[in-house]
Amino acid sequence: MDESRKALYRARAKVLKALAHPTRLWMVEKLAQGEHCVCELLETVDADFSTVSKHLSVLRQAGIVDVQKRGKQMFYRLKVPCVLEFMGCIEAVLAAGAQDRPDAPGMTTPGTACRQCRQREKEL
Amino acid sequence: MDESRKALYRARAKVLKALAHPTRLWMVEKLAQGEHCVCELLETVDADFSTVSKHLSVLRQAGIVDVQKRGKQMFYRLKVPCVLEFMGCIEAVLAAGAQDRPDAPGMTTPGTACRQCRQREKEL
C-alpha cells in the first residue's frame, strides 16, 4: 500500500474518530435539527463548558460541522448532514452484535492453510 | 438525558470507534470482498501479526465482523456490510472540509444572546 493510499485511510479514520464519541454523536443529532450555540448544546449535555467547546472543535476540524460567529455567540451547524445516515447501519450492527451466531455447524469448506494460501497465489 | 439513553449513545460510539482506524477501515473493505484469514490480511497491512489480530478483535467485539475457525485458521468476514456505505459520506466530509467556506459575509440574523436563549425558552 503506497503512502497516498495510507493517507486516504488516515483521513477517513479521522472523520469517523470525530464522530466516535457519545457526546459528539449526540450533538451532531442535535445540530441536525438546526443550528445551535454552544450554551444551548451545553444545557443538554452534562459536561463542562470547555469540554463541550473542545468536542465541537473536534467536529469542526473533521469538517463535519460549521461555525459562524454572530454577536458574542458561536453558532454551530451540521455541514454534512449525510453523517446521520450512519445511524441506521449502526443500529443494525448493534442488533446483529447481540446474537453472535454459531455460523452453521456442518461447514465443509476445505480450510485452505495459510501456507497453502501463498502457494495458491504462486500457482495463479 | 437519562442513563439508558446515554448507554445507547455509548454503544453507538463504540461501533464507530471500532471503525475509526486506518488499518481497520482497510481490513473492513478487504473483508467486504469475501472472507479472509488473518495471514492474508497481514500481507496487505504492514504491521505485526499480533497487531492485526488485535484490530480484528476490536472489530469482532463491536459486532462488525464475524469469525469462524476452520482447520488451523481463523476466517473473518464482514457481518454487517452496510458499514461500507459510510465511505461515500466520509468522502463528502473530506471534500467539504477542504473549502472551509466563509459563510456569506452580510449576515443579518439578530444574534440571540445565550441569556436571551434561556429567557426565550421561558417565554415559550
Added chain:
DNA sequence: TACTTATTTGGCTATTTAACCAAATGATCG
C-alpha cells in the same frame, strides 16, 4: 509424541484522548 503453523494473549511503553479548572480572548453594554 514432538514439530510446525496460525493465531491469540499478556505485558510494556509511547501516544492520544477526555475531562476539569483556571486564565485568556472577543464582543457587547453601561
Added chain:
DNA sequence: CGATCATTTGGTTAAATAGCCAAATAAGTA
C-alpha cells in the same frame, strides 16, 4: 473604559489506545 457574557485555550491528570515482543494455545503433521 470597565464589567459582563460566551467561548476558547492552556495546563494537568487519568484513562484508553496502538504498537511491538515474547509467551501461550490450538490444530494439524511427521
